[in-house]
Amino acid sequence: MAKHRISVAVNGTAREAEVESRLLLVHLIREVFRLTGTHVGCDTSHCGACTVILDGVPVKSCTVLAVQADGCKIATVEGLEQGGKLHPVQEGFTEKHGLQCGFCTPGMLMTTSALLERNNNPSEQEIREAISGNLCRCTGYVNIVRAVQYAAEKMR
Amino acid sequence: MIPAAFDYHCPSSLDEAIGLLARHGSEAKVLSGGMSLLPVLKLRLGSFAHLVDIGRIPGLDAIREENGFLTIGAMTRQAALERSELIRTRYPILGDAVPLIADPLVRNRGTVGGNLANGDPANDQPAIMLALGATLVARGPKGERSIAANQFYKALYTTALAPDEILTQIRIPIPPPRSGGAYLKLKRKTGDFAAAAAAVQVTVAGNGSIERAGIGLTNAGPTPVEATDAAKFLVGKAPDEKTIAEAARMAAAKSEPSADRRGSVEYKKEMARVLVGRALHKALARAGGK
Numbered sequence: 133m134a135k136h137r138i139s140v141a142v143n144g145t146a147r148e149a150e151v152e153s154r155l156l157l158v159h160l161i162r163e164v165f166r167l168t169g170t171h172v173g174c175d176t177s178h179c180g181a182c183t184v185i186l187d188g189v190p191v192k193s194c195t196v197l198a199v200q201a202d203g204c205k206i207a208t209v210e211g212l213e214q215g216g217k218l219h220p221v222q223e224g225f226t227e228k229h230g231l232q233c234g235f236c237t238p239g240m241l242m243t244t245s246a247l248l249e250r251n252n253n254p255s256e257q258e259i260r261e262a263i264s265g266n267l268c269r270c271t272g273y274v275n276i277v278r279a280v281q282y283a284a285e286k287m288r
Numbered sequence: 289m290i291p292a293a294f295d296y297h298c299p300s301s302l303d304e305a306i307g308l309l310a311r312h313g314s315e316a317k318v319l320s321g322g323m324s325l326l327p328v329l330k331l332r333l334g335s336f337a338h339l340v341d342i343g344r345i346p347g348l349d350a351i352r353e354e355n356g357f358l359t360i361g362a363m364t365r366q367a368a369l370e371r372s373e374l375i376r377t378r379y380p381i382l383g384d385a386v387p388l389i390a391d392p393l394v395r396n397r398g399t400v401g402g403n404l405a406n407g408d409p410a411n412d413q414p415a416i417m418l419a420l421g422a423t424l425v426a427r428g429p430k431g432e433r434s435i436a437a438n439q440f441y442k443a444l445y446t447t448a449l450a451p452d453e454i455l456t457q458i459r460i461p462i463p464p465p466r467s468g469g470a471y472l473k474l475k476r477k478t479g480d481f482a483a484a485a486a487a488v489q490v491t492v493a494g495n496g497s498i499e500r501a502g503i504g505l506t507n508a509g510p511t512p513v514e515a516t517d518a519a520k521f522l523v524g525k526a527p528d529e530k531t532i533a534e535a536a537r538m539a540a541a542k543s544e545p546s547a548d549r550r551g552s553v554e555y556k557k558e559m560a561r562v563l564v565g566r567a568l569h570k571a572l573a574r575a576g577g578k
Contacts, residue, residue: 134295153296153339154329175289176327178479180393189367189396195326196397199296200341243393264478265391 138202142167143211151198157191158182160198161208169209169238173267180266183239184208190246192265209238212245220283221245230279232270239266244280252287254280291329298341302348302427302454305340309452310429312338318454319343320363320402323394324411348401348456351375358460362401367392369400379460380574381419381469381489385412388473388485405455407445407511410481414441414512415504416471419487422460428453441511466499467491468574470567473506474559476550482507483550484559486539488567490522492575498522503535505560508543515539518564527572536565 135150142165149164161170161184170193173181177195184193185207212219221244224230231237240263247254247262254262259280260273268276296319299305309316316338319325328334342348348363351372358379360369369375370386377383389395389403389412403413404424417424417437424435429452440448449455463469473485485506493499501522503515518538525531540561547553 136296153294154291156290156330159290175330177323177394180391183393190393191397192393195322195330195394197296197322197326199298200322200343202298261387262392265393 136199136202138199140201140203141205143207149198153197153199155198156194157184157186157196157198157201157206158193160201161193161206164198167208167210171235171238173235173239178267179236180239180243180263181236183242183266185242185246188246188249190243207242209241212241219245220286221248221280223286224279224281224283225276228275228279228282230271230276231268236266236268236270240268240276244276244283248280248284248287252284254284256281289330289332291326292332292335294329294336295338296341297338298344300344300346302342302345302456305342305345305454306427306429306452308338308340309454312340314451316340316451318405320405321365321397321399322402323390323398324402324406324408342454353378353462356462358462360400360458360460362399362405362455362457364400366390366395366398366400366403370395379469381416381471381487381571382413384469385416385471385473385487388412388471388475391479394479400458401455404440404458405447405449407441407443407447409441409444409510409512410507411512412471412473412482412485412487412506415485415487415506417458417460418504418512418514419469419489419502420460420463421489421502422458424455425457425459426453427456432456434459438514444510463489464491466493466575468571468576470570470574472563472567472570474563480550484508484543484545484556484563486560486563486567488564488571490527490568490571490575492527492572497524497526498572501535503539503564505539505543505564508545508556508560510544513542513544515542515564517542522568527568532565532568532572535568536561539564 171181173179317336469489487504505513545556
């Protein structure tokens, strides 16, 4: 089976890799690029722990092939912090206790940062809809919603 | 979970894609958004030696009204459909349905063509295309052909598409004035398939009677179900409570669901009846007929 040479920009840095067709994007990120902030949760495209932003769009990286990302920009949780300053969603999750075990958090941060890029004044309903593909089994979502509202205010 | 090995092809034109499918026959599978195919490969419920990714072929993702039809490119992402002003304002049956498909992250990748061509009766858009009287356009080595939505589904996961054909476009007749549609879905949670769901599209005549009706049911048998008897029954009648209730009963009688964690056969059939009735009310209200 042929291998493919792919080029991607990960958190603004150009990277190349030679990948098997069947390599999943999440494994490219974690095992080839060693960026382990992106988690593998259910591995069946339900839980959203593996969410990354692909060309501006949040996707479940366990259900995208690495070769499909050739030429694309990939943003992972490691890229949220800029120059030692937390992204507003990271600050929000810290301030509003938006996580307990933290396993879903990287995916939550990516989904909600993408939401706020598009809409920096979302209603509670819009926030809840945006994160409906990201499962959290600890918080009951109440504090996650507050964290996103906190971040939204910071970003306005 | 890692899929069995395969070769990945990324053609830049439809002709190139069709050539790859023709060469590799049943060993090849079209990869669109991948939201059904990749889980199948990962769970090893199926395997293909060749994946032909149509995601980079230009011109397959337009949504527009032209020559009396709404045309939707097969590679149109569900998220694009969801954000389309045209769909939201003029095609409420689709506007209702798209936010109920999977979850927002899956809709960012999943495509309309994939939803239709996968042949899964649990998918939401096949029933809608039945209700709308849509035509599915396929391209193969011999050129283009049109397949009526109600001729498209042959058996579970089996469609009228030949192995070397690609679904390229969905063509929906632009509904005349005094038309309305609705899609109602009962599901346990975000991301779930329907326990029952009803797609209804109606057109009301000037005198208030029903001129045309289309009814489709999701997850109500091995293929998407078109409730033709119920639709015919409605034509020419005034849309009163009794008529709607009878049509809903007739539609549910066509439902052949199987029992699973979403409910028993009896429950699902009863829910289909309730949802068809409610969808008819909603569609008629939107048509301005009552």
